[in-house]
Structure formats: C-alpha cells, structure tokens
Amino acid sequence: MPLSELKIETEYRSLLTDISGEFLIPALREAVQYDRAVGFFSSTILSNTSYGIEGLVKNGGKIRLVASPYLTDDDIAAIKAGYKQRDDVIKSVLHKEMKEPENEFEQERLNLLANLIKDGFLDIKIAFCDNDSQVGMYHEKLGLITDSCGNTIAFSGSMNETNTAINVNYEAIDVFRSWTNEFENERVNKKRNAFTAIWNDSEPGIEVISFPELNEVIIEKYKKSDIDYNTFETVFPPVPTILKKRKTHSELPCRPDKPPFYDYQEEAIDTWASHGFQGIFDMATGTGKTITALGSIVRISDEFHGKLAVIIVCPYQHLVEQWVEDLEKFNISPIIGYSESTQKNWKNRLESAIRNQKLSVRGKDFFCFICTNATYSSEYVQNTISKIRGKCLFVVDEAHNFGARYLSELLNENFQYRLALSATLDRYGDPTGTKKLYDYFGDKCISYDLGRAIKEKKLTRYKYYPIIVSLNDDELNKYSNISKSMQKCLVKAKDGTYKLNEKGKKLAMARSRIVAASESKLQALLKEIGPYKDKYNILVYCGSASLPDYTRDKLEVYEEETRQIDAVTDMLGNKLGMKVSQFTSKENVEKRELLKSEFASGDNLQALIAIKCLDEGVNIPSIKTAFILASTTNPKEYIQRRGRVLRLAEGKEYAEIYDFITLPMPLGSSIYMTDESKNLTITMVKNELARAFEFSRLADNYVESNAMLDDIREEYGIEEEDYSFVEEFDYYE
Template sequence: MVEDFYLPALASSVRYDRAVGYFTASVLAVLGQGVDEFAARGGTMRIVASPYLDQEDIDDIEAGYEVRAVMERAALRDLKQATEDPRAARGLGKLGQLVAEGRIDFKLAFVEQPGRVGMYHEKIGIFRDGRDVVAFKGSANETRSGLVGNFEAIEVFRSWDPRDAERAARISEDFDDLWNDRTHALRVVPFTEAAKKVVERIAQTTAGRNDLDELPIGGAPITAAAQALTGMLAIPQSLAVRDYQKQAVQNWFRNQGHGILRMATGTGKTLTALSAAAQLSSFLRKKDDSSLLTVVVAPYQHLVDQWAKDIEWFGITPIRAYESTSSWSSRAYELVQALTLGAARGAVIVTTNATFGGEPFQNLLNAYTGPLLLIADEAHNLGARHLRTQLPDKAQYRLGLSATPERWFDDAGTDALKDYFGDIVFEMGIGEAIRRRALCRYTYTPVLVELDDEEAELYAEVSGKIARLIAAGTDLNEFADTDSPLGKLLKKRADIVGHARGKLAALHQEIKKRCKGSHQLIYCAEGKHPLLFQQGIDGPRQVDQVMSIVGNHLHMTAARYTSQTKRAERQDILRRFERDELQTIVSMRCLDEGVDVPASRTAYLLASSSNPRQFIQRRGRVLRKAPGKDRADIVDFVVVPPQGGEAIQHETERSLLRRELARVAEFAHLADNEAVTLDTLRPVRERYGLFDT
C-alpha cells in the first residue's frame, strides 16, 4: 500500500487532503517519507483527525470540561510524545517546515453529545495534481500499523476514469464539507495554531541535517534498549566498545556504508562489525522506518557457530545457513517475507563461503528487495574466482573484515575485493594493537633447524623446476592456484620446509622446557613429508608424531584439532583447553582463521607458509587478551640449509633463508626480546650475507 500507492501519489501531487480516525505520531512518520518531493512541487496539505483519548481525558469530558479543550490537550500530548520517538521525529521535522511556510493545516474532528464525546472514524483521502483527482477510502488508519503492519484494504477512484469519476467527486466534496464544519453530527475545529509551536520546535532541531548527521557515531553506543524493536541488533550494555572500534565504525559510515576494516587478529573485528550493523539498523529505522537484512559470510561452519553466539549477545537469534539446504531454506524465506511485509524490523543470516556461493542461497538473495548489509569475515577468501562473482550487487551496505585483505599473488582477486567492498577505511596492525593493549605483549624464540641432505637435495630440485617455469613466462597469478603446475611445485617446496625432519627433535627439547605449563598450541604441517610420497613409503603424519611426543613421551594432556575433528568435539576441546583440563592443542590449519582461543599462552610454529596471512593470523591467535594473561610466547622453527652441504646451490640456499627470515623479521621487531632474536640469527646471516633481510 505504501510503496505502490501512497508514496508515488504523494510525490506527484500539489494538494493532499486526508481525514482519518486516529491522529498519532506514526501518521507523521509515514507522511515524512514522501513529503520531500511533495514539498518541492509546492504542495499543501489539509489533515482532519481525532486524537487518542486516555482515561483521564474521558473522565474530564464526562465531568463537564470543554470537549474542544480536552481534544486539543490530547492531540498536543501525542505530538510531544512524537518528539521523543525516533520513528516520527524526522517526519515531524519535515512537516514543521511546511507548517512554518503556511502550507499545512490540521483540524480535529469529533462527535459531540451532552456529557460525552464520540470518535470521528471516517477514513478518506484525496490527491490532486492540479488537473486530476485520485480519491480513496478504506479501513486503513494513517498509522504505521495501518499502512504497513495490519491487513488493510482501500478502494481507489480516479477522476479521469468514467467508472470512478462520480465517486471521486463525491469523496472530494465530502472532505470539503468536513473541513468547513458542514458535516452533520460532527464538530471540526482548527488545531494548526495549537500544534504549531511543538512542530516548529522539532523542525528547528532537524533542519539542515542530512542522513549522516543522524548516525550514532563517535559518541555513546546504542544500548540494549533497542532490543525492544523486534529483530534489531542492539549493542549489549555489558559490552565496552573500545575507542578504536568506534572510530572504525565511524569511518565506515562516513564512506556511505562501504569499506574494509583491516584489523589485526584479536582486536575485535566481529564485535566491531556487529556494532556497525546495530547502529545501521537503528539509523534506518529513524530515517525511513526500513527493516535491515544482515548477511554474514564466514569461511567455515565453526566460525558460523562462533558468529551466531556473538549475534545472540546482540539480541537476535540468527539463522545458520550451512549443510543441507532443507535445514535453513524455508526459515530463511519466511524471514525475508516478514521483512518485506514489515512484520520484522531486522534479521541476520550467517552462512559459510560454500553455502553463500551456491544456487539456493543466491536465489534467496535475489528474492529479497529491501536494505541489505553484507559482512564478510576473512574477506580475502571472497576474492577467489568462484566466489567474487557471487557477491550481490544489490547490497547497499558492504563491510569486509580481514587482518590481511590482500590476496597472496592474486592481484585480480585483491582488486575485485576493493571494487566491491571499497577501500580500507580503518587499519590497526598488531603493533598498534599491542600499544593500545588490545593484544598482549610477547617474546619470540626462533629455533634453527637444518634440512638433512635428502631434504636439501629435493628442495634444490623443486626450486630449479620452479625457476624454469617462471623463466618460461608462466603467469605469476598461478602462485595462488594450488592445482596449477607452478602451484603444485610451490606447495611441494613449502611441504619440504614444513616437514623438515629435524623439527621433531627440536620441538621435543622446547616443549620439555615447558612441559609443566598450560594453554599451549602446536601448529603442524599438513599431510606427510614429500620424501615419503616420492619413495612410496606410508609413513606417519607430522601431527601424529607430535601427539606421540607430547602425550607418550612428555605425558602432557593433549588433543588434536584438525579438519577431521567433528564440530561438537571441537567445541569440547576448546572448552577443556579454556578450563586448563588440556595442556596442549595440536592443530594444522583449522585454528588459522577466526577460532577464539584467548587462553593460549604459548604457540609452537612447526609449519608456516611464506604467505604472510598465515603467520600473521597465528601470531594474533596467541596474542588475544585473557584474564590473568599479560604476555605470550612464540616459538618458531626456522629452517636453514645444512652447514657445508653441497647438494644445493648457494643462491637456492639464500632464497630459502630470505623466505624464512622475512617471517622472523616480522615477528621479532614487535617482540620484547628483539635484540636476543637478532643475535640468534647473526651467524646464519653472516654466512649468506643476508643482513639486508
């Protein structure tokens, strides 16, 4: 009714006459939506309505007070209440400008009988464009529920249609009689002057504002009071939003709701994003009474569950869309329909990258036509070819989250992300986060591990093949494609370094020093040693060997956390780790993105790819703040060529060290023990002349 009839007719008119049963704050909120174009056309309004009478008003009328005075008091009370209602204040401000310009008049109608009053309950309206008339009548009051929420009906009559002309003329004449107090059994009295001071005061407070002026940014966050508005996210009262998080949200709003937050792991990207969504939802309600659908896309199912937990803290139970389509599709479509009909004021759906890119979820997005906010957790993943083409153009608001938004050796994917989400609007690296005490301080211990002769020979062989492919003009974008010939070779070389045999003995010595300690993470290399495949040997995986060292040899309590670990078991492992029932978690990549393990105090990095994203995320994972935790320890196993070895060329050795030392330099310069770290590496740097690395 509003979108298809009311607002288009108002925007095309120069005169609007309306007589309704109830005069409420939401009348003015609805009028405010379409009044801009109406005002630009020089439009004028005449409104006849009745105020809502409470018991005190009725008692006064029955006691003999003048009915007109009681009706005016009731109408003024409603207007004053509207000044405190964010849904109506914007509309009041716009109407106030018309009042000040003498282009709108209000009158009150009521049925007066001795000692009592009857309510005026007719509902008619007339739009005029200076030539033609559109008249309507029906059950709808001029309230938000009347025009949006209820099941209502109106009949519309057009003066240019011979079938409607007589009815349109009669409704127009009825309104004129009503306005001039010529309708039998009704009293119609002026109200404009009485209302003028209240309405003009609101006009003054809203004059000159644009939409951004109304954003709740830079000040106190919205509190849980907004939870009374069904379906709207609301910042919990118990959440202390940090200053830098407020700044991030403010920057995003100033960029018209587009942008990427480049924030270090552990600095609260999730809570920052939900705070932005809560404020956006509130803003849209104030602006034009719109409902907001928020879609959160995260890489994995366990991250969807983690997001859902935080969203529930913000007052909404989201739909979790993953696994079988039948488990979420019908509920999601019902939710979208409720938003469209105005029966819900907001909703959140959290999904995985895989489900988001599938046809069922894309069809759901295509079916929704209202305001849409897309939040991408670990947004760099959505730059992949198969996902970036699925990003919805219809999303008016877009927020990307990542500690490392640039895709490694994938300029096209990085550019696609920036084209879609916008520029980086806020940045906080690990150094700044440590200085602000959002992350804890740390010590860094690099442990040098030499390749054995077999590993060194294989490393040189693979490096030679890589060099020949690049020299032959192989597209460097294939660095990001693990299925390409170049990608496979790069992975094999990284696996040689990650699975270096000497790491296990070195790990045993390092853990033995700390075997009485708790909250330790061990990051292992994936799969098996490349030499096992090459020799056709079915040997153990590194993760199995590490579990044996920790559990069988050092008698520490430990658990695996891998892709094969079921979701319920993962949650149990994290709970036990948090409670100090487990000393150690042995993992591979599963802890890289988004998993909260703030209690972790020591991290052993047996495997780190040369992709900066991985080691930056792993460092951030262990630097998260937790009660009783003031610092963390990172033990990094750094692979170096064998001393005196002749199996690999000197330049290949330098290349290996450059990659390893780049990570060491990144970790060391923010560590409390930077000087000690540099001394540890000095002999290797001297041997290969790598003091510039």
C-alpha cells in the same frame, strides 16, 4: 513426545534465552527421570526445582536432587576441632536455609515440592567433600533428563537452580543429547555415571548422605495443602524485568551492556557510516573486528528503522558458530546456513524471511542470514538472495578470501551496503584480487595493526625464540630436485612477471611440505618443550602446506598432513607423559568447545596440538606458549596465527612463541654448498627470514632474536631489503 523431537540447543545463555521456558520446562514435561546436582542447598533451590515438573509427575517420573550445605569457615573449623559433630553442623546449616517464602508464587511452589517429597516423587540427598577429615563443599552443577524411550539430555555449567541464576545472572550451560552422535552420547554416559556414583555414595572424596528428618522438616514447614497431580499446573514467578524487556523488545539489533566499545571501534563505525555504510575494517586479530561489525549492524539498522536484510559470510562453519554466539548478544537470531547446520530448515527460513520483507509483513522487516563461503557460493543461495528487494548489508569476514577469482565473481553489486573484515586484506602476490576487494568494499575505515594493539594493551606482549633446524641429506636432495623441475614450469604473465603453471604450483606445494615436515623438528621440539612438560596452556602448531579449500564448509585435514601431528602427539603424550589432545577440523564443534574449555581451565589438558584450524578464526585466548613447527609462506596465515596466540586472557602477562626456522643445512655449514645448491634453496631461506623478522620486530626480546636472524642473513648473503616474502605459487627465484 520423545525428547529427540524437541528443539534442544547445545548451549543456553540465560540473558539471551529463556532457559526455563525454552529448555527446562519443555524437556521435563516429556521426562520420567530428572537427576540434578545444584550446588548449595537453599529454599530458593527447592522452589525452582518445580519448573516444568507437572509433566514429569503426570508421567509417573522421579526426581533425585543432590545439594551441598553452605559451610562457613567457622563451621568447618568446628568440625575439624571436634567441637561439634559433623552431622549436627550440617543439620543446623540446612535448617538455616529453610527460609520463609518471599512471595505467593514461591509459597505455592514450595507447597508443591513438599507434596512431591511426601508422595515419593522427589528424593533429596546432601553431598559434601570428606577427605581425611577435611570437610568441604561439593559444588558441581549438572543435570540429566530422561524420557520413557531412554533418550537422555545431560547439561552442566555455571547455572544453579536459583531465580538469579536462571533469570538475572549471565549464566551458561552446555547441553549434550544422547541421540545426536557418538560424542554427545559419550558425554551423556559420563555425566550419568558420575551422578550415579555420587548418588550411591561411591564417588571418591565425596560423601553423600540422606537426612530423613530433612524431608520431615520440609513437609512440615512448606506443605500448606494437598495437590491433585492430574489437574495441577506449576506456578511461575512474574517475568523478571530484564527478561520482560528482552521479550517485548522488537526483534531488532541492539547493543548489549557488555562488552563496552573502545574509542577506536566507535570511530570505525562512525567513519563507515559517513562513507555511506561501505568500507573495510583492517584490524589485527584479537582487536574486536566481530564486535565492531556487530555495532555497525546496529547502527545501520537504527538508521533504516530495522528495515534491513543482513548477509554475513565466513570461511568455515566453526567461524559461523562463533559469530552466532555474538549475534545473539546483540539481539539477533540469525538464519544459519551450511551443510551441517542445526537449523535443518534454514532454506525455508531464508525464503520466508525474504518473502516477508518483500511483502512488508509487520515485525518481519529485519532478518540476518549467516553462512559459509561454500554455502554462499552455492546456486541455491545465489538464486534465493537475488530476490531480495529491500535494503541489504553484505558483511564478509576474513574478506581477503573474496579476492580469489571464483568468490570475487559473487560480489553482488545489488548490495548497496558493504563491510569487509580482515587482519590482512591485501592479497600477497595477487594485486588483481586485492584491487577487486578495494573496488567493491571501498576505503579502509580503520587500520589497527598488531603493533598498535600490543602498545594499547588490546593484545598481550610476547617473547620470540627462533629455533634453527635444517633439512637432512634426503630432504635437501628432494627439495633441490623439485626446485630444478619448477624452473621448467615458469610462464610469462601479461604484466611481464614469471609465474608457475599448474604443474609448477603442485611442485611448489610438494616442496613446501618437505620444509613443513622436516624430521629435525621433532627432536628440536623435544628439547625445547622439555622445560614446559609440567606446565599448561601450550599450543603446538603442526602446519600444513595445502591450500585452503573454500568450496567446503570446514577445513579438511588430509592424510599426508597427519603424520607430523600424530608423531608430536605420541611424543608429548607417551614420551613426556603430558596431557595432550589434537585440535583439528576432524573434531566437531561440540568437541572443540569442550577441548577449549578444558584447555582454559588447565585441569585435564596441558597442550593442544593443532593443524590448520587457527588460520581462520578459532579463538583460544588462554594460549600462553606456542611452538610453531611449520608455517606456510603466506604472511596472511602466519600473521593471523601470531595474533591468535596474543589474545588477552586472565593471568596471561605475556606469551611466548617458539618458531622453528628451517635452513638447507645447519647454521655455519653453508660454506660447503655449491652455488647451484644455494640458488636452488635460497627461496626457502628468504621465506623463513621474512616470517622470522616479522615475528621478531614486535617482540620484547627483539634485540636477541634479531641477532640470531642476522647471522642467517649474513651467511646466505641476503641483503636486509631482500628477505621479504617470496610467493612460491606465483614466482620463482
């Protein structure tokens, strides 16, 4: 069977999946080549290399193993001082690691390994860093598995070939498959080229050598008997206790040991349970809404002895994937539904799960289905979940979206148990939609705002720097002309307020784009980011004024929205020579995870230039400095963006936010504006101030930032109580 027909995930975590049983063994049984760089050399590494190897050997395959000697400070010092020859030191270290087998299982696997070396199936080389006589340890961990059809799997991550790494530590590996798509194939080729360069001793800074006598010592020490490769089976150790517990545990939700739950999370769960398992978690971004919700799922599952269906709905597919990672930590293997789901048979799984629960099939009382808003609203899903007859918990992430008319119509009254999650549940300018949410989900079980989160150190402190820019003459004329046209698009609503008709909303969108893409922001950014051109963990947010489309599984980036992000990318990458990458909905899940990893490590990537994707749930805690070029006028979105910048991360004492405030004219120049021109642009100023004062009020340097904002307020004659948010899509002043 070719590797392409196996179920290979893009990531494995050792305490959540049996990496050997679910990944390594099945893949190696179909392989003809196994290339592995494993970190430090040891007898345990040798013994664990035998996992799944019988299939590869029967296929006539080969194994190439690269390991590094574990050199102590004394070893390195001796080599540097010339007291001992380098090769002698390395030989001595390798011999020390050739320990006696700990049990009969390890003895039999080492016997197998010795036979593989003797019979030419396995070749071992030793790698170490050797740069200007500075000897160090080569510690890369990667693997490549290739089948007879040329399909290749590449994997890398924190896992060594040790019992502890595979079965006890919390290790993770990323997996790339050559047959899946261009991105994964490119990653496989890079890994293959890297290993080939190392194996052939052509990788700069790394020296790779063969020790013929090492093979002889391994054979002499560990070979106990000959092996018939046509009939042998690999010997595996007893299942470790932690895996045994996971495998024999019923397929019901349970809390992991980590992360610990905070008191406020426990109180939220208790309150929700006391309200009949209905309610709202109003929690600032970064305070653990998802984990609190998962704890709630465990609580209600325990209450009903696992006889429960759980439906979780998220706006977009990247949020679904983030949820899936956390669900697995709580012993929940969800059915994953959206257009590009890796579970191609998710519809069959969902139908089977509902049928099994209805028929009370033993061990099938609990199931979890997670999907996007778009998938949830599809006719298929609505028809299918209508067949659920047992107890059902309905969980909605970013629940403010369900106040929209077409989604609010899908708030199923048959779901007795409900949980809404949002940092900003109240829908600005939409009291009707807000009321629908409270009527359906019930009361707030917790209200944990951003100020409390910063005070209690669940989010990091920050400094806020408003950067004043202005429209040029052409932009100002266009903005004013659109404002005049919008005045003709007002219609009186039933509640007596005036709102924009559909044409007016499109005009408001066009007007917002003028503010978002003001040319003056690029030069201002170039000046402000200059001192940071050699620093890392930088986010540049290029906003968009388009409305989110929840009929799609992922956020879309439209052509007109790419101009600013492309210009910023060119400026930072080419003019300043920074290492940057775009981070948009165009990048697939795997590419995003790679970018997040490289961004966090700070090795190859200084800045992410983003658009849209931070509005709905993407978590990048390592952001230290954010340059926000544009924001929508919706407080929900810019409050969420700030919360994502403030997530805690190692080494992050505080965050910095540079917010570009757009005015009709440079500060101090409004005296030259006519009254008509001021009236046509006052909405812009009010909305910019609404956001700026909200950002400033919790900042460490709020005195300085408020002083600048007060200058704007006074110049435009705006009273303190009058700079609150004005919803352009509903009102016009």
